[in-house]
Amino acid sequence: MDVGFGIFSAFIIGIALLGAFIGMALYDYRNLLWYQGKRERQAFHCIQCGCVFAVRSSKRLASCPSCGWGSQRLRF
Ligand SMILES: [Zn+2]
Numbered sequence: 001m002d003v004g005f006g007i008f009s010a011f012i013i014g015i016a017l018l019g020a021f022i023g024m025a026l027y028d029y030r031n032l033l034w035y036q037g038k039r040e041r042q043a044f045h046c047i048q049c050g051c052v053f054a055v056r057s058s059k060r061l062a063s064c065p066s067c068g069w070g071s072q073r074l075r076f
Contacts, residue, residue, distance in 0.1 A: 046071040 041054045044062045048069035055062045061070045 043074040044071040045074050 037056075040058075041056050042058070042062075043052065043054050044064075045052050046064035046067065046069050048071075049064065049067045051064050051066050051071075052074075053062075053065055053071075060073050062073070063069065064071050
């Protein structure tokens with residue numbers, strides 16, 4: 001089977017572009033998973049001891065890690 005140079009180069013360029021698109025999609029997906037975990041964290045401020053901490057929770061109250069006081073979520 002005789003394949004011309006044009007068809008061969010188009011095949012190589014197509015494979016390279018496909019690989020680049022798959023790589024970009026995987027990189028985006030990995031970044032999405034990485035930042036999703038960070039985004040779910042909420043900042044809390046303890047009015048008892050002044051401690052600022054972050055907890056992965058959607059609740060409005062969390063107990064302070066240093067004194068155990070129920071602290072409210074920070075709002076910006
Ligand atoms: Zn505290």
